[in-house]
Amino acid sequence: MNSQLVKRARDFVRRHWRGALQLREKFILREEALHLVIAGVVGVLGGLVNLVFFYGIEHVKLFFLRSPGDPVEVAEMLAGWERVLIPTVGGLVAGLVLHWGLRLVGKQGPTNMLEVVVAGDGRLPLRSGLINAASSLVSIGTGASIGREGGITQVTATLASKLGQLAHWPPYRLRLLVGCGAASGIAAAYNAPIAGAVFASLIVLGNVSMNLFAPLVFSSVIAAMVSRSFFGIKPWYVVPPFEFTSVFQLPWFVLLGLCCGVLGAVFLKMIRQVKARFEQVAVPIYVKMALGGLVVGLIAIEFPGVWGNGYVMTNRILHSELPLLVLGGLFLAKLLATVFTVGSGTVGGVFTPTLFLGASLGGLFGVTLHNLGIADEFMTSSFALVGMGSVLAATTRSPFLAMIMVFEISLDYSLMPPLMLGCVMAIVMAGRLEKDSIYTEPLRAKGVADGEDTTRFGAATAQRVGDVMLAPIPPVRENAPLREIADFFLRNSNNFLPVVDADNRLVGIIALHDLKEHLGAGAELGAVIAYDVMRPPPRCATPNQRLVDVFHLALASEQQNIPVVNTLTEQRLVGRLSRAQVLGLFAETIAAGSKPGL
Numbered sequence: 067m068n069s070q071l072v073k074r075a076r077d078f079v080r081r082h083w084r085g086a087l088q089l090r091e092k093f094i095l096r097e098e099a100l101h102l103v104i105a106g107v108v109g110v111l112g113g114l115v116n117l118v119f120f121y122g123i124e125h126v127k128l129f130f131l132r133s134p135g136d137p138v139e140v141a142e143m144l145a146g147w148e149r150v151l152i153p154t155v156g157g158l159v160a161g162l163v164l165h166w167g168l169r170l171v172g173k174q175g176p177t178n179m180l181e182v183v184v185a186g187d188g189r190l191p192l193r194s195g196l197i198n199a200a201s202s203l204v205s206i207g208t209g210a211s212i213g214r215e216g217g218i219t220q221v222t223a224t225l226a227s228k229l230g231q232l233a234h235w236p237p238y239r240l241r242l243l244v245g246c247g248a249a250s251g252i253a254a255a256y257n258a259p260i261a262g263a264v265f266a267s268l269i270v271l272g273n274v275s276m277n278l279f280a281p282l283v284f285s286s287v288i289a290a291m292v293s294r295s296f297f298g299i300k301p302w303y304v305v306p307p308f309e310f311t312s313v314f315q316l317p318w319f320v321l322l323g324l325c326c327g328v329l330g331a332v333f334l335k336m337i338r339q340v341k342a343r344f345e346q347v348a349v350p351i352y353v354k355m356a357l358g359g360l361v362v363g364l365i366a367i368e369f370p371g372v373w374g375n376g377y378v379m380t381n382r383i384l385h386s387e388l389p390l391l392v393l394g395g396l397f398l399a400k401l402l403a404t405v406f407t408v409g410s411g412t413v414g415g416v417f418t419p420t421l422f423l424g425a426s427l428g429g430l431f432g433v434t435l436h437n438l439g440i441a442d443e444f445m446t447s448s449f450a451l452v453g454m455g456s457v458l459a460a461t462t463r464s465p466f467l468a469m470i471m472v473f474e475i476s477l478d479y480s481l482m483p484p485l486m487l488g489c490v491m492a493i494v495m496a497g498r499l500e501k502d503s504i505y506t507e508p509l510r511a512k513g514v515a516d517g518e519d520t521t522r523f524g525a526a527t528a529q530r531v532g533d534v535m536l537a538p539i540p541p542v543r544e545n546a547p548l549r550e551i552a553d554f555f556l557r558n559s560n561n562f563l564p565v566v567d568a569d570n571r572l573v574g575i576i577a578l579h580d581l582k583e584h585l586g587a588g589a590e591l592g593a594v595i596a597y598d599v600m601r602p603p604p605r606c607a608t609p610n611q612r613l614v615d616v617f618h619l620a621l622a623s624e625q626q627n628i629p630v631v632n633t634l635t636e637q638r639l640v641g642r643l644s645r646a647q648v649l650g651l652f653a654e655t656i657a658a659g660s661k662p663g664l
Contacts, residue, residue, distance in 0.1 A: 098277065101239075105246045105281035106288050107229070112222040112250025113292020119203070119218050120297075126207025130156060137209045137374035141366055149370060150363035156208020157359025160201040160412065161352025167197035179223050179244055179270055180505055183532065184610040185632040187640045188227055188240025195224030202413040205355075209373035211362055211403040216415025219251030222289075237535055237641055242281060245271040249282040250289030256417075257299060258474035262286035264467050269505055273533070302377070302475040303454075305384050305447040310483050318441050322431050322449060323456045323488035327495025329427055330460020333401065333420075334500050338507060340409030351411055358410025362403045369399035375415075376400060376422030380454075383429040386446040390433045397426035416504060417471075420461055421454045428453020451481050456488040460496035463503040465489035531616060532609030534648075535630045535641035541566040544573055548594040551576060562625045564639060565600045571637045572629055574600030606631045607643050620648040 124134060130152055131140045141149055174191035175182070177198060182188055202217035226247035230240045245266040253262030263282040271278055310316075344354050365372050371379040379396065382388055388396065404419045432449030435441040451472060459468035468489045473479065502510055541564040542551060554563055555578050565574040580599055606629045607616045619628055623645055630641035 098280070101242065101277075101281045102284050104229075104239075104243065105285035108222065108226040108243060108246040109250045109253075109285040109288025110292055111225050112218070112247065112254040112285065112289030113296070115222045115225070115251065116218050116254035116289070116293050117296050119199075119214055119221075122203045123207045123214060126203055130208045136378045137207075138371050138376075138378045141209060141370035141373045144370075146367045149366040149373075150360065153209040153359035153363045153366070153373070154356055155359070156204055156210065157362075157410070157412065158352055158356035160204040160208075160210075161350070161355035163201040163204060164197060164355075164411075164413070165350055165352050167200065168194060171197060177220070177224075178508065179220065179248055180509055181632075182227070183241045183244055183270055184272075184509060185608060185640070187237035187535075187537070187609075188242075188244050189231060190224040190227040190244060192224055192228045195221060198413045205407075205412050205414055206374070208359070209362065209366070210359065210412050210414065211372055211374070211376075211400065211407040211419055212412055212414030213375040213416065213418035214414065215252060215255035215417050217413065218255045219248050219415070222251040222254075223247030236537060238533060241271065241532060242278060245278070246281055246285040250285045252417075253286035254289040254293040255415075256302065256471070256475055257290055257293060257297070258471060259283070259286040259290040261467065261471040261474050262289065264464075264470050268464050268467055269462065272530075301477040303381055303384055303451070305445075305451055305476060305478055305481075307478060307480040308445060308448050309480060315444075316484060316487055318435070318444070318449075319452055319484035319488045320491050322428060322452060323491030324495045325431060326424060326427060326453055326456035326488065327460045327492040327497075328499065329423065330457050330492060330496040331499035333405070333423065333457075334461060334502070334504055334507065336401070336405045337408050337504075340405050341411075344409050344411065354410045355412055358406045358412055361406040365399045365403050369396050371396050372399050372403035375418035376425075377418065380422050380425045380450075383425045383450050384447045386429075386433075388429070390430070390437065393426060393429050393433060397423070397430060400426065416461070417458070420458050421472075421475075424454035424457030425450040426453075427457065448481060448484070451476060451478070452485050452488040455485045456492035459489035460492040461504045463493055463497070463506075465493050529613050530609065531607045531611045531613065531630055531643055532641075534613070535607075535609060535643050536627075538630070538639050538642050539564055539627060541570075541572075541639060542576075542596050543567070544595070544597045544600070546596045548581070548596075548599070551596060551599070552581065555581070560626060562627070564629055565596045566639055570639055572603045572606065572631055572639045573637075574603050575625075575629075576600045603637065604629065606634065606637070608633060609640065613648060616643065617648065620645045 127134060127137070127140070131137070133140050144152075171193035174194045175189055176186060177190060177194050179190070182190055199217050199221045202214070205212055206214050206217070223244045224247070226243040227240055230243045248270045249262040249266035251262070252265045253259045263279065263286040266282045267273060267279050347354065362372060383393065400419070400422055404416070404423070408416060428450040429446055431453065432441075432444065432446035436446065455468040455472035458471060459465040462468065465486075469482070469486055472485060473482065539560055542554065544565050544567055551563060561578045563576040564572055565576060567573050576596060576599055580601070604623065604625065605619055607619060608631060616628070620643075626645055627642040628645060629639060630643055632638040632640050
């Protein structure tokens, strides 16, 4: 009986096994669908992180300020000495959180989102990220001239990266998770799903291909909807609509855009110089941040509007509530307060303070024209809103992001024509005065950003090494014994083994056939280590390089896998590039380009 059942079961399997495999293929979650599911989870995280940040800042304000509400409104009710003391103490406490917190968690990898995407494997350290977030909460709640969007975006991206690390996902997926975290963080913080997706694709990932953009959009939408379920939906800034119907109305906004470009470049130069001055001072980070808070406090004696991200004051400018002299003083005060806050090492975002600077410059421009009896048909709010987007474009070097951001936070489409023109003129002027954006300058200082684009054709040239690189071959330390090295080659098919030092910097490689001379060694075999048999490190690739720029490495290399390092100066091993995959991608591109009709 049992033998008959077994026979029938075998016959059934023989007849239907192909159909079963086909059915299984239909139910397997494809990678594109998996990425959308992951993006949805990250979007939920972004909305929840926004909620936690909101209540965290409220509790910090209640503890230090003894009052709820916007920091500017609270500062206006405080005495002068309190306006000085609170941000100074806040900077000291936030600095102590960074100083002792980072010492407690020990040495970890980079926490810069762009760095781990451009020159890394997408791994953001969780403990360092949480320490930075705690410091940011204290700074924001005590009046630092900084925005909360930076902390929300950083924490969301870090949590997303940690999920991928726990799942042991490859670097390309970790970088996508970081991008989804950045998209959902911006979308949740500003209630701006389009701007979140555009920010992540253009600024963080630097790629607008559809297979990447779709998860970013999905993550942004979910994050925005989760936030709306807690906070509702309303425009951040409200301005009266204005109809632009004549080309002769636009020249004033061309001039405003050029002024905003100058401001953007000056703003970036000031941040870099102040940061360099603070780095030259040999004191702990908490002393530097206390000094930054002290500067903000001293400025706030006369201009309490410099406290916080500037949301309240920006709305006052948009409603033309400030006279020319007050507006001019507030503009300079906010510029100095933001520069010293960021330069001292305070953790936070610069998006909202940048919008404030743009609004104040646009307001100054409009009020000055009106006082001269010029352009009376334009409201001051029109110039202020265009100034917001134009300065944001000048600092980020992304006019499309600035246009979308201003539109989503104002929900006003009437100003789009002059806004577009102002953003384009601002980025042209800023590019002539300052090479880097606010995001690429720290990367270029580390030798990571190249800022160059290729004009060559082909789908493969649009990809970077980081888009296709794999996890690195597990390296050995330079003092590893020969027996450990031999065991590696016996267990793996790779013909080369990377050798790293204590800081994971690539110091050499070991070729399989270089071990032959040591195989006949006797008792002295135990004294041979990796340093004795390794070669100098080969030419390496970096994650931010385009595939077309490393094609020659793939052709010349005798290795199956080309090492990928974070930068050519630091040489920290972060991945490997399959030689066969690179050659295959270019073969496909050449084959596609040689087809008739193409």
